[in-house]
Amino acid sequence: MDTTMIPPWMSNLDDEDMTFIKRFLLASGSMKEVAAQYDVSYPTVRLRLDRLIQKIKLGEQIENEPYIALIKRLAVDDKLDFDTAKILISEYRKQLKQGE
Structure with missing residues (x-):
């Protein structure tokens, strides 16, 4: 992937968001495992994921x-x-x- 062509949805994410995505992927999408890694509750991870999803959706709308x-x-x-x-x-x- 050409790193000079970062998609708009990705350019709106901060380092914490990217770290969360990486951990989520490495945990095969297990929110329970991610919760354990961050030492937080499952609902906290769910909320974080929901907000991240909203950010990504917003990133897709920026051009329009x-x-x-x-x-x-x-x-x-x-x-x-x-x-x-x-x-x-x-x-x-x-x-x-x-x-x-």
């Missing part, structure tokens, strides 16, 4: 809707609550429709 992807990323990273994120995205979409 960079503003919406930013708002969603802030919500996933707990820098913005989900209700506020929904309001911002809704208002942004309304403005886009009015400008058409």
Whole structure:
């Protein structure tokens, strides 16, 4: 794989995310094993995996809707609550429709 061509979804992940992915893969996808490695509960690993999945999905949307992807990323990273994120995205979409 050409390392100069990192996919957008991957460029949004930090070192901790990449380490988690590596551990998850090496554990053959066993969240129980990953939980033991991190010395955390299974639900904690599940939450981390869910947030990572959301980040990856957002990375795929960046090229099409960079503003919406930013708002969603802030919500996933707990820098913005989900209700506020929904309001911002809704208002942004309304403005886009009015400008058409």
